[in-house]
């Protein structure tokens with residue numbers, strides 16, 4: 270059964286079942302990947318496979334962006350002509366690779382990571398991906414790195430502000446990362462905050478699931494609400510992918 274809205278397309282009813290609507294986000298991602306991403310990277314034994322294998326062998330969690338999400342980050346970076354990118358939360362460097370590939374050769378990409386193991390595997394993956402510019406990994410707790418008065422992020426001259434910052438580390442400190450990002454982004458730059466939905470928990474009370482921290486995100490949204498467009502223009506986007514709803 271379908272509902273026909275005038276001249277528009279037929280839409281499935283809200284009560285749709287698997288039989289009425291058998292398509293899955295995973296299948297759709299597989300199709301889109303086959304059309305939109307480099308075939309060499311996608312192939313069996315290709316770059317994505319090798320990155321995945323290194324992560325599994327090192328016992329790392331499988332929580333990177335999906336290939337299509339990585340490509341979306343790259344599209345954004347290209348669209349704004351980004352030359353300087355900062356990433357908070359490297360893991361195995363999967364998202365970093367898409368961002369680095371979107372940069373011109375004279376570009377710069379810094380990525381911050383707490384775990385020496387993750388940083389080591391990321392370094393291997395960057396070499397494997399033959400990246401130029403090569404990402405600079407800054408090892409240590411990201412907030413300390415960003416706030417270190419003697420570190421590289423202490424005083425950025427205006428012209429060296431980042432064009433794009435991607436926040437994707439621990440969720441508890443998300444609001445602090447956001448505030449540091451405002452300091453480090455050039456005027457008109459873009460800050461992307463991953464996991465901004467928390468599987469929908471953001472819309473529920475904070476006690477809904479104590480294991481999933483939404484307090485940092487709520488502080489961020491409260492800040493943006495009070496700011497009322499004076500400093501930042503922000504939107505929230507829910508994504509569906511082969512991995513999850515986020």
Ligand SMILES: C[S@@+](CC[C@H](N)C(=O)[O-])C[C@H]1O[C@@H](n2cnc3c(N)ncnc32)[C@H](O)[C@@H]1O
Nearest residue numbers: 333334358360363364382383410411437438439
């Ligand atoms: C979700 S993963 C990053 C995924 C990566 N951006 C990708 O999509 O390929 C989060 C990473 O942040 C790191 N992390 C957690 N707490 C951190 C902290 N305080 N400072 C820096 N990195 C941290 C974790 O070790 C982990 O590697």
